[in-house]
Amino acid sequence: MSHTLFARDAASVLLESVRPLVEMMFVTSAASEANFSDVEVSVHDLISRVRPILVTSAISAAIRCCSHTYSCPDCGRFLTGWGTRSRSIMTSQGEANVQIPRYRCEQCDCEYSPILESNALSNTHFTLGAKERIVTEATDDAYAGVSESLPEIGIHVSAKEVDRQVMQAARWHWEEEHTEIADAFTPDTRIEGLYPWHGWEGQEWAQISSTPAKSVPRSVVRTGSLSGSMHDVV
Numbered sequence: 617m618s619h620t621l622f623a624r625d626a627a628s629v630l631l632e633s634v635r636p637l638v639e640m641m642f643v644t645s646a647a648s649e650a651n652f653s654d655v656e657v658s659v660h661d662l663i664s665r666v667r668p669i670l671v672t673s674a675i676s677a678a679i680r681c682c683s684h685t686y687s688c689p690d691c692g693r694f695l696t697g698w699g700t701r702s703r704s705i706m707t708s709q710g711e712a713n714v715q716i717p718r719y720r721c722e723q724c725d726c727e728y729s730p731i732l733e734s735n736a737l738s739n740t741h742f743t744l745g746a747k748e749r750i751v752t753e754a755t756d757d758a759y760a761g762v763s764e765s766l767p768e769i770g771i772h773v774s775a776k777e778v779d780r781q782v783m784q785a786a787r788w789h790w791e792e793e794h795t796e797i798a799d800a801f802t803p804d805t806r807i808e809g810l811y812p813w814h815g816w817e818g819q820e821w822a823q824i825s826s827t828p829a830k831s832v833p834r835s836v837v838r839t840g841s842l843s844g845s846m847h848d849v850v
Contacts, residue, residue, distance in 0.1 A: 619681060630673050637665050667710045667770045675705060675712040679731060686730045688721035695719035695728060705737065708745035710770025742781070746771060751785045754778050 641662040648654035686695045698720040705712045719728045732738050742750070750773055753762045759778040766773055773781075 622677070622681060626673065626677055630669070634666050634669060637662055664770075668712065671707055671710045671770070672712040672714060675707070675714050679714060679717070682731070684717065686719055686728070688724055688726070688728075690726070691721065691723045693721055693723045695721055695730070698727060701729075703732070703737075704741050706742045706746045706771060706773070708743065708749045708771070711772065742773075747781050747785065750778055750781045754782050 641658045644658035645655045648658075684697075687693060688695055696719060698718040700715040700717050703714060703716045705714065716729055716731055719730060720726070721728070729738070736744055749769075749771060750762065750766065753766060757765070759775040759782075762778050763773050763775045
């Protein structure tokens with residue numbers, strides 16, 4: 617079956633499954649006597665119920681229609697299907713509960729889940745898109761606030777998990793940044809200082825402005841509230 621024909625059949629099945637929910641929204645709205653608060657509640661309820669259905673259906677379609685032809689990374693032998701396992705996947709658009717195909721190399725006797733591995737989901741159930749959404753939200757709000765607001769868009773995550781995702785993203789950024797620096801400069805390359813140090817003799821403190829994403833040197837101060845030492849900044 618072509619992807620187009622599959623999409624049409626899958627869409628028909630999906631529409632039938634959500635039809636009762638859509639009809640309930642219209643029944644509630646029609647009976648509201650033009651009370652928009654009731655209408656808003658009915659729409660919110662519909663979206664909350666339909667979101668996981670949509671995400672699960674889309675992920676399941678992607679899994680079903682991929683090639684399913686994989687080879688062992690060690691010996692190169694084609695992998696043999698080894699059943700499926702249930703897996704919860706948190707995407708940027710909400711949670712999906714799907715069946716993930718498992719494979720086994722009969723030569724090496726190792727098991728693999730290529731779909732999980734290719735999507736960086738071997739040790740987590742958050743997709744890269746979900747991680748990006750979480751970290752982006754975390755730059756504008758406290759972690760506890762993020763964990764309370766994200767369920768509105770279908771992403772359920774604890775404040776502790778938000779902190780873990782932010783730290784992971786920061787590590788990725790640090791590694792990428794230092795790799796670029798290593799590629800651009802040799803050990804013999806002399807990097808000029810960003811600020812001239814002439815006349816700063818005797819200065820002991822620097823003021824640092826901090827955000828969840830970065831720390832930015834602002835000015836050198838002699839008195840007042842001290843955020844860090846000049847030695848630490850350098």
